[in-house]
Amino acid sequence: NAGVTQTPKFQVLKTGQSMTLQCAQDMNHEYMSWYRQDPGMGLRLIHYSVGAGITDQGEVPNGYNVSRSTTEDFPLRLLSAAPSQTSVYFCASSGTEFFRYTFGSGTRLTVV
Amino acid sequence: SQKIEQNSEALNIQEGKTATLTCNYTNYSPAYLQWYRQDPGRGPVFLLLIRENEKEKRKERLKVTFDTTLKQSLFHITASQPADSATYLCALDGNNRLAFGKGNQVVVIP
Numbered sequence: 407n408a409g410v411t412q413t414p415k416f417q418v419l420k421t422g423q424s425m426t427l428q429c430a431q432d433m434n435h436e437y438m439s440w441y442r443q444d445p446g447m448g449l450r451l452i453h454y455s456v457g458a459g460i461t462d463q464g465e466v467p468n469g470y471n472v473s474r475s476t477t478e479d480f481p482l483r484l485l486s487a488a489p490s491q492t493s494v495y496f497c498a499s500s501g502t503e504f505f506r507y508t509f510g511s512g513t514r515l516t517v518v
Numbered sequence: 519s520q521k522i523e524q525n526s527e528a529l530n531i532q533e534g535k536t537a538t539l540t541c542n543y544t545n546y547s548p549a550y551l552q553w554y555r556q557d558p559g560r561g562p563v564f565l566l567l568i569r570e571n572e573k574e575k576r577k578e579r580l581k582v583t584f585d586t587t588l589k590q591s592l593f594h595i596t597a598s599q600p601a602d603s604a605t606y607l608c609a610l611d612g613n614n615r616l617a618f619g620k621g622n623q624v625v626v627i628p
Contacts (some may be wrong), residue, residue, distance in 0.1 A: 410561075439615065448620035449562070449607070464615065496561050498616075504550055505616045509561030 408432055412497050412510035419487040419517045427482040427513050429497030437500040438480040439464070439507070440472065442493040449496065455480055487517045520545040522619040524608055530625045537595040539622045541608030544589065546617075548610040551584055551591050556605045556621065565606075566593075598626045 413428045431438065439454040451464030453472040461472050469491060471483040480499075484491060494514050498507040523542045531537045541551070550569045554562035568575040568584045568591070575582045581594040595602050603626045608619040 441618075446620070449618040451615055451617065454615050465617075498561070500616075504552075504567055505611055506552065506564050506567060507554075507562075507616060509563070512559075512561050 410497055410499050410508050410510035412495075412513050414513060415511065416514050417516070419484070419515065421487060421489060421517060423487050425484050425487065427484075427495055427497075427515070429480045429482065429510060430478050431480075431497075431499040431508070432478065433499060433501070433508065434477060435499035435508070436477070436502050437505060437507075438474065439498045439500075440470070440480070440482045441496045441498065442466065442491075443496060443512075444493050452482065452495075484515075489517045491515065492517045520612065520617070522546070522608060522610055522617060524606075524619040524622040526620065526622075528623040528625055530627060531598055533598060533600060533626055533628050535598055537598050537602070537624050537626070539593040539606055539608075539624070541591040541593065541619055542589060543608075543610055546589075546610050546612055548612065550611060551582075552609040552616070553580075553582055553591075553593050554607040554609060554618075556607060562607055562618075595624070598624075600626045600628050602626050 410431045440452040441449040455461045455474040497510045500507045521544045553565045556562040583592045605621040605623045607621045
């Protein structure tokens with residue numbers, strides 16, 4: 407099925423560990439974004455990309471890295487996990503008109 | 519600073535009535551505004567988009583209005599059903615990216 411695929415769905419990390427959240431879309435969308443969602447905070451933009459090879463920071467980029475080597479994939483790397491990064495992470499993609507985003511099902515990350 | 523404000527209190531509404539949600543924004547000049555639906559444990563799902571030069575948009579039982587003078591959008595669910603119970607998010611474009619409000623929960627009581 408066409409859409410945005412995120413893996414893993416759940417993850418528990420220890421403080422200081424690193425990991426990569428995977429995101430792939432098969433709709434040939436140019437725009438891709440990573441959001442985190444915390445209770446009472448809504449969706450906050452971490453990083454985004456307007457095309458392969460182009461990334462930029464969003465509202466809360468510290469502690470995260472991204473790269474966009476292909477149109478399809480947009481992985482999010484946590485460099486050294488901290489408890490403050492406990493959250494639900496959503497990847498989203500959009501065509502070039504109107505940022506009508508398709509979201510993945512999310513990754514629930516707990517850092518202990 | 520830029521803000522997108524939605525009511526933090528859940529809206530409890532009787533089945534069959536019209537639910538109305540408000541989205542207010544400051545320090546944005548959006549070319550369009552979007553509404554998404556989010557169910558617990560799932561990602562947001564796009565519902566409607568309205569452009570700055572449109573006053574109203576409809577899709578089945580959903581209606582959105584957009585007043586750029588008031589900097590406000592209203593989202594209506596007519597003839598509400600228990601299946602409409604969810605959180606509804608308002609989103610605005612700004613600097614080539616989409617910013618979201620915190621969402622407003624709707625509970626439709628049978």
